[in-house]
Amino acid sequence: MGNAVSKLEKIMMPLAGVISSNKYLLAMRDAFSIILPFMIVGSIFGIMSWVVLDPQGTVMGVNGLNVGASLTGLTGEAYLASDFVTKLKNLQTLCGLVTTIGFDVFSLLLVLSFSYRLGGIWGGEKFMTALTGVAAFLIVTPQKIGDAGGFSTAYFGNKGVLTAILVATVASWLFVKLSKNKKLKITMPDSVPPAVAQSFAALIPVGITLGLFATFSAILIWFDIPALNNLIYLAIQAPLLGFSQGLGFSLLYQFLVWFFWWFGIHGHNVTAAIQNSIYMPAQLANQAGDASYIFSNGFFEAGLMHIMGLVIAIFLFSKKDSWRAVAKIGAPAMLFNIQEPLAFGLPIVLNPILLIPYILAPLVNTIIGWLVISGGLVPIFRFVVPWTMPLFFGGMIGTGSLAGGLLQVVWLVVDIIIYAPFVIASNKIKDGYEEK
Incomplete structure (x- = not known):
């Protein structure tokens, strides 16, 4: 696993560095x-x-x-x-x-x-x-x-x-x-x-x-x-907006964002061109009432809280004092969707045992959100709210409906379930080995 991570790091770090510093x-x-x-x-x-x-x-x-x-x-x-x-x-x-x-x-x-x-x-x-x-x-x-x-x-x-x-x-x-x-x-x-x-x-x-x-x-x-x-x-933006509403493209976008984050690179900066040229116009169209796009800036920003699932899983299942200490420090920041204390303090970055749930959780959230919004159970994310808006309130205000806040609660429960097995497995790993 360590060799695979090292090889990926050699490929991804220079690429991300070029993109994020452009x-x-x-x-x-x-x-x-x-x-x-x-x-x-x-x-x-x-x-x-x-x-x-x-x-x-x-x-x-x-x-x-x-x-x-x-x-x-x-x-x-x-x-x-x-x-x-x-x-x-x-x-x-x-x-x-x-x-x-x-x-x-x-x-x-x-x-x-x-x-x-x-x-x-x-x-x-x-x-x-x-x-x-x-x-x-x-x-x-x-x-x-x-x-x-x-x-x-x-x-x-x-x-x-x-x-x-x-x-x-x-x-x-x-x-x-x-x-x-x-x-x-x-x-x-x-x-x-x-x-x-x-x-x-x-x-x-x-x-x-x-x-x-x-x-x-x-x-x-x-x-x-x-x-x-x-x-x-007609030639570029409209086709891109239509293509971006496909579940496959949205999952790929989410994968890239959190994959880069796992390497310690600001994934949202790296993918800013996609966000600003595709999902921001979708958000604007929703707000103006010109369209009803499922995947928009507001949708993905409402899903930033998936790392709170890791925090709660640590409090529930972790026996490692180091993890619990960092979780206590990082939890207040995560209430406002700020993940850096956990990403670099736990750390999540380059931590092999957290790679799968860290990327899987937002992907599952995307699928769940797509299903319930497509089915009419939750309205589209129409209103722009600050990405630091706390859990439940961000979804409720963004959709203009209580159902949006409940969607975030469902996401959180699912995220806890996804992170739990990996947190439990980490109890068997000695700190010295993990740091190595």
Whole structure:
């Protein structure tokens, strides 16, 4: 077993190191992290709108807690026609304005944050690079919707994620490359204010970059080709979303995440490209109500708690003082899905006896989640919640249903059962041998 681990380590460590240290992928990961607060705030207001304030929803509706009827003393059509319901709908509209910022213009925010990060890693002026990326994205976005004209948020939401990544990459690279060419730089006298000098220095690079994007868009229009957003969505993103909903692909994704983690490498960083380009758009589509994807960011983040199954199994079955001591220290962190104290303190990393359950538990959770959501027993994970949300509450809020929290409880019970035999078997292994 030790030889097999050593051979795998020699293969996986260099590969994972290259992927996880790639500056472009790190910039992409950071770009999504930067705009995460907007998503969470938008989701909170979405939960308020759809779960709490909806006159026929979970809290107010007759099929839920029926609070609306209790407060008004009205039922049926009289309740729906009441001033109370009108006020609830007005509050829903206000919540919708905030939700729009988090989801309906997500791709626009992504272009801004990603271009900013790319400007930094490629040595350009970050803010000007970000503005150039946004301008390029607007140029390739269809600008006449109906007779009145204007933009449609359909091109700024979940359908525009891959377009945002592509446009931000190309526009940022072009601008930074051109701005480093001294022949294209307009130099102003020292007496000119720095901000003015900077704007003139970027004038030609910005003009060339945006001119190229405008030419490209004009060619598409001239030959009556669909806009870039539609091309990328129909040719790449939509097929990827459909393919990613297959159980086999999702299991492979989970396997890679936790296999890398077992080697001590941040598995979610290594697979960030898959998460951000496939499962994040699925989450956005669920939140917007455009689709009902089973496998999304929220689904997999709700399953992060599988290591809590190991913690409980240790408390129940382990006779090793070292394991029980680490479990006591790591348990509070695991309440918020932070596994590092256990991963490196127990350790889980490169521990042969925990390899199988560490990877098997999330795979089994994925299958169970797929079965119950497909069968309609649990709603899809619609709402974005912080990945540190504790067990039960994360599932309940993410799905907007008590069934989501119960799903996490079922996962935990199954995880305890999976980890238990291996924890019991570890009692027979001496600490010295294990450390070796």
